[in-house]
Amino acid sequence: MLSKEDNRRLAQLERQLQRDDPDFCARMGGGNFSVSTTTRPALPLFITAAVIAVAAVLLGLAGWWIAAGVVAVWAAVTTTAAGFRIRKARNRPRT
Incomplete structure (x- = not known):
């Protein structure tokens, strides 16, 4: 179980990765991270x-x-x- 600080940091890293490399996020997440069409x-x-x-x-x-x-x-x-x-x-x- 992650602490509140760990959850916040993980969410921050996910947002940064999504901004930096959305194609990678789409491939790894099965397309769940892509912008709604x-x-x-x-x-x-x-x-x-x-x-x-x-x-x-x-x-x-x-x-x-x-x-x-x-x-x-x-x-x-x-x-x-x-x-x-x-x-x-x-x-x-x-x-």
């Missing part, structure tokens, strides 16, 4: 961000400035998440 598309996130942005504009027009600001930040975070998902999908190696 099914990822959700970013389009629904962009649509969600657009709907949230429209809600922010409507709240701003209604005079609810604080709520509009919070919702606008929410829309920005959603758009950023979609952008990161697209960038990650573009950088993923094709198999």
